[in-house]
Every structure is written in structure tokens, then in C-alpha cells.
Amino acid sequence: MEPLTTLLTYEFVRNAIFAGLLASVLCGVIGTFVVVKRLVFVSGGISHAAFGGLGVCYFLGVQPLAGAAATAVLAALWLGSVGHGRERSRDASIGVLWAVGMAVGAIFIFKTPGYAPNLMTYLFGNILTVERGDVLLTLAFTVLVIGLLVLFFEEFVAVAFDEEFAKVQGVPVRGFTTLLMVLVALSVVLLIQLVGIILVIALLTIPPVIGLMLTRSFTKVIFLSTLIGGVMTLGGLALSYGFNLPSGPTVVLLGTVLMLLVSLLRRLWRGKRQRGSRHAA
Numbered sequence: 220m221e222p223l224t225t226l227l228t229y230e231f232v233r234n235a236i237f238a239g240l241l242a243s244v245l246c247g248v249i250g251t252f253v254v255v256k257r258l259v260f261v262s263g264g265i266s267h268a269a270f271g272g273l274g275v276c277y278f279l280g281v282q283p284l285a286g287a288a289a290t291a292v293l294a295a296l297w298l299g300s301v302g303h304g305r306e307r308s309r310d311a312s313i314g315v316l317w318a319v320g321m322a323v324g325a326i327f328i329f330k331t332p333g334y335a336p337n338l339m340t341y342l343f344g345n346i347l348t349v350e351r352g353d354v355l356l357t358l359a360f361t362v363l364v365i366g367l368l369v370l371f372f373e374e375f376v377a378v379a380f381d382e383e384f385a386k387v388q389g390v391p392v393r394g395f396t397t398l399l400m401v402l403v404a405l406s407v408v409l410l411i412q413l414v415g416i417i418l419v420i421a422l423l424t425i426p427p428v429i430g431l432m433l434t435r436s437f438t439k440v441i442f443l444s445t446l447i448g449g450v451m452t453l454g455g456l457a458l459s460y461g462f463n464l465p466s467g468p469t470v471v472l473l474g475t476v477l478m479l480l481v482s483l484l485r486r487l488w489r490g491k492r493q494r495g496s497r498h499a500a
Contacts, residue, residue: 239452247445264313274324299397344415
């Protein structure tokens with residue numbers, strides 16, 4: 220087995236590391252809003268709908284990720300059009316997108332003439348196949364997301380925490396909610412190459428959940444989510460190399476272990492504080 224320093228001389232390894240770090244920033248920023256605004260199920264519906272567009276474009280000989288991006292954005296716009304207070308309609312729409320997207324994608328890929336692609340690649344991803352162009356595209360999108368966050372931070376936070384209060388303050392809630400869903404959709408498509416459709420939701424949610432366990436400050440949660448996402452991706456890559464495991468699932472399992480560990484430490488710390496309070500009384 221080659222040492223890690225030798226591996227860094229390979230371009231595909233460097234691309235995987237850069238892509239993982241950029242994905243960590245996206246997870247830290249977008250994922251925090253996804254968790255706080257409870258859009259995890261929405262993200263799942265969008266990611267599975269994107270698989271339908273991916274399959275159609277593969278059948279037509281068009282760039283598959285372009286079809287996935289277009290389908291994901293259309294799905295986000297549709298879900299964004301379902302207003303506040305219509306959660307039942309939104310849940311039903313998500314369920315339809317989830318099922319139809321997977322069915323359409325599977326059928327069109329199955330009917331594609333010639334060599335059929337390995338569906339496991341799209342479902343579980345392979346970060347080691349990320350190319351330099353994908354890294355640059357992810358970098359450009361990450362800069363765009365950070366720029367929008369800086370410009371409209373207060374509006375996004377207001378919409379994420381309390382839509383009614385945001386309306387009173389004159390914030391266009393429907394517009395910012397739709398914009399947030401579009402950003403989620405594009406993030407999902409970019410992350411599909413890293414950990415695939417099935418596991419992209421975990422990469423968007425696990426780091427923010429851990430961050431919320433450690434602090435209630437929104438900006439600190441974003442920072443911690445980014446840091447934890449970096450530990451997940453880089454640590455998962457190292458473990459997958461050391462134990463000859465698929466990279467995507469390894470990244471997510473490492474994040475799950477970190478989440479369980481932080482949860483256990485929180486419980487132990489709370490129990491210690493409670494015992495200390497009882498002794499003091």
C-alpha cells in the first residue's frame with residue numbers, strides 16, 4: 220500500500236480532496252438551513268427527482284448531470300410554489316417526485332442502447348472519479364452560495380426560523396424559500412458525484428445536526444458544520460483507502476459515528492452537571 224504522501228502526487232486524489240473540502244463548505248452552509256427549516260425530506264425528494272432527469276439525458280446522449288440539474292431546479296420551483304400552511308400537499312408532492320424520479324431514471328437507463336451504466340455509481344457515488352472541471356464548477360457554485368448568504372443573511376435566517384415574523388418585517392418569504400430550495404437542488408446535484416443520491420442527504424444533514432448539538436449560535440453552527448464535513452470527507456477518504464472500502468458509504472458512516480459519539484458525550488456531560496447540582500444543593 221502506497222503512503223499518503225505518494226498518493227497526493229496523483230491528480231485524481233487531489234481532485235477528490237478539493238471536492239471533499241468544497242462539499243464540506245456547501246454542507247455547512249446549505250445543510251444548516253436544510254436542518255433548521257426542516258427541509259430534509261424536501262432534499263430527498265429533489266435528489267430522487269434528479270435521478271429521473273439524469274436517466275432521460277443518458278438515454279438521449281446528453282450530459283447526465285445537466286439533466287439532473289434541470290430536473291432538480293424544476294422540482295425545487297414546484298415545491299417552492301406550495302405555500303406555507305400546505306404541508307400535507309408538499310409532503311404528497313415530495314412523495315410523488317421521489318417515486319416517479321427513481322422509476323423514470325431506472326427505466327430510461329435500462330432502455331439505453333449499448334453498455335448500461337452501473338447504477339451503484341449514481342446511487343452511492345465515487346468521489347475518486349471527480350474531474351478537475353467538476354472541482355472548478357463546485358468552487359464557482361460555492362462562491363455563489365457564500366455571496367448570496369453574505370448579501371441576504373438576515374433574510375435567509377428570518378425565513379428559516381419564523382416565516383410569519385419575516386412576513387411582518389417585509390421579507391418576501393415565498394421568494395427566499397424558493398431560492399433556498401433551488402440552492403439545495405443544485406447542491407444536491409453537485410454532491411451526487413461525491414456520495415451519490417442515496418447518501419447525499421446524510422452529508423447535508425449530519426454535520427449541521429452535530430453542530431446544533433454543540434451550539435445554538437447560527438453562525439457557529441455553520442462554521443462547525445463546515446469543519447465536521449471536512450473531517451467526514453477527508454477522514455472517510457483515508458479510511459476507505461486504508462481498509463479498501465467504497466468512499467461514499469465510508470464518509471457517511473464516519474459522520475454517523477461522530478454524531479453518536481457527540482450525542483453520548485453530551486449525555487454524559489449533562490449527567491455530570493446534574494449530579495454536581497444535586498451535590499451542591
